[in-house]
Amino acid sequence: MKKDRRIDKSKNALKDAxxxxxxxKEFKSITITEIVHLANLNxxxxxxxxxxxEELLNELIEDVLSDxxxxxxxxxxxxxxxxxxxxxxxSVKIFDHVERYSRFYTIIVNSNVLPGFxxxxxxxxxxxxxxxxxxxxxxxxxxxxxxxxxxAYALFGLIIEWVNGGFIFTPHQMADQLxxxxxxxxxxxxxxxxxxTNSTG
Amino acid sequence: MKKDRRIDKSKNALKDAxxxxxxxKEFKSITITEIVHLANLNxxxxxxxxxxxEELLNELIEDVLSDxxxxxxxxxxxxxxxxxxxxxxxSVKIFDHVERYSRFYTIIVNSNVLPGFxxxxxxxxxxxxxxxxxxxxxxxxxxxxxxxxxxAYALFGLIIEWVNGGFIFTPHQMADQLxxxxxxxxxxxxxxxxxxTNSTG
DNA sequence: ATCTCACTGTTCGTTTTTCAACATTTTGGA
DNA sequence: TCCAAAATGTTGAAAAACGAACAGTGAGAT
Numbered sequence: 001m002k003k004d005r006r007i008d009k010s011k012n013a014l015k016d017a018x019x020x021x022x023x024x025k026e027f028k029s030i031t032i033t034e035i036v037h038l039a040n041l042n043x044x045x046x047x048x049x050x051x052x053x054e055e056l057l058n059e060l061i062e063d064v065l066s067d068x069x070x071x072x073x074x075x076x077x078x079x080x081x082x083x084x085x086x087x088x089x090x091s092v093k094i095f096d097h098v099e100r101y102s103r104f105y106t107i108i109v110n111s112n113v114l115p116g117f118x119x120x121x122x123x124x125x126x127x128x129x130x131x132x133x134x135x136x137x138x139x140x141x142x143x144x145x146x147x148x149x150x151x152a153y154a155l156f157g158l159i160i161e162w163v164n165g166g167f168i169f170t171p172h173q174m175a176d177q178l179x180x181x182x183x184x185x186x187x188x189x190x191x192x193x194x195x196x197t198n199s200t201g
Numbered sequence: 202m203k204k205d206r207r208i209d210k211s212k213n214a215l216k217d218a219x220x221x222x223x224x225x226k227e228f229k230s231i232t233i234t235e236i237v238h239l240a241n242l243n244x245x246x247x248x249x250x251x252x253x254x255e256e257l258l259n260e261l262i263e264d265v266l267s268d269x270x271x272x273x274x275x276x277x278x279x280x281x282x283x284x285x286x287x288x289x290x291x292s293v294k295i296f297d298h299v300e301r302y303s304r305f306y307t308i309i310v311n312s313n314v315l316p317g318f319x320x321x322x323x324x325x326x327x328x329x330x331x332x333x334x335x336x337x338x339x340x341x342x343x344x345x346x347x348x349x350x351x352x353a354y355a356l357f358g359l360i361i362e363w364v365n366g367g368f369i370f371t372p373h374q375m376a377d378q379l380x381x382x383x384x385x386x387x388x389x390x391x392x393x394x395x396x397x398t399n400s401t402g
Numbered sequence: 403a404t405c406t407c408a409c410t411g412t413t414c415g416t417t418t419t420t421c422a423a424c425a426t427t428t429t430g431g432a
Numbered sequence: 433t434c435c436a437a438a439a440t441g442t443t444g445a446a447a448a449a450c451g452a453a454c455a456g457t458g459a460g461a462t
Contacts, residue, residue, distance in 0.1 A: 207448050
């Protein structure tokens with residue numbers, strides 16, 4: 001049995017409305033009536049899916065994180081047992097994810113709503129990176145968790161700067177930058193494939 | 202009894218899908234399955250409202266013409282018995298209408314679908330203009346129908362050039378241009394209010 | 403000429419969304 | 433403090449949209 005597409009449409013309309021409202025006012029002051037008005041839906045439809053605005057926001061956050069994970073893992077779909085060092089800029093999909101949810105990221109970066117979200121997203125990034133590193137730990141003296149956290153927050157820093165700068169780079173340029181930085185940090189040649197794809201303009 | 206908003210949503214989704222498809226392929230080759238797939242609707246929903254693609258297109262055309270008429274008449278809402286000669290660029294709303302349906306206008310201008318549509322739109326414009334002129338015919342030697350048609354096609358020429366140029370002017374700039382042209386053609390001072398609002402850059 | 407496959411037009415029963423209405427609670431200004 | 437307006441949470445019946453299925457059609461390939 002296929003899922004009823006009306007549910008997704010309604011939920012997406014509600015989330016779009018919520019994002020729009022969060023761009024202009026504080027989350028606490030957003031009413032359900034406002035959301036359904038903007039979403040062009042009956043108020044009963046809201047209550048059918050969510051008890052409160054917080055629950056709607058929670059599901060939106062879950063959507064973002066879920067898309068983040070699948071975007072990060074996207075290169076592994078085509079090539080199983082992928083080597084992190086051999087990533088090419090075109091296969092890095094995480095910046096596409098950020099662009100896809102650019103309005104959401106702008107809200108959480110430029111405001112104090114969701115104070116725990118930034119830590120949560122870094123934790124997710126850390127676990128993703130850690131699951132990569134476990135397969136191939138080059139240096140036994142380096143703690144795996146520490147290295148993962150290091151790289152996760154570094155990547156997040158890249159994202160934050162991109163958001164604050166108003167997305168003046170394309171996702172592809174961001175991927176190029178990331179690979180260039182990785183290559184620069186470890187010039188042993190662990191990211192040779194970035195060679196030649198290294199353009200920022 | 203209020204109208205059910207689901208109907209409008211479905212119809213709008215179908216029309217948006219049709220416009221998108223007409224931008225890439227010939228109308229004749231567009232299937233109903235394609236339309237409902239792009240509109241993300243069940244095929245039965247299409248047949249509930251329209252028997253064929255042609256009927257959907259017809260309703261879209263009616264929407265455009267209806268919006269054209271109400272946009273043209275918009276200045277008359279605030280000021281009844283409006284004088285055409287005293288139009289200001291900010292009150293001219295017809296170019297906002299064209300911009301609202303810019304994709305549709307681009308399709309009908311750049312293709313040979315709807316060969317009769319351009320004449321139809323000029324006919325509508327002519328009747329709108331004629332209903333204005335009837336109230337105040339300055340020169341009894343000039344035929345009212347001829348003058349209306351003259352002005353209607355002139356206005357349409359302005360629109361065509363705007364569309365073909367890729368909408369490089371804003372609707373407000375177009376309104377300025379129109380009023381400037383009118384003032385230039387009849388320098389007796391019938392459109393003094395255009396003075397000072399005359400900027401194209 | 404036959405076959406295949408996508409599109410058509412329609413049906414069925416089910417689920418979602420709709421509007422209108424209601425009592426209650428919360429909010430903000432006088 | 434009081435009062436009016438707005439928001440809340442819920443109900444019931446009606447309508448729209450849903451997925452799935454079906455037989456029929458037509459175009460293009462074999």
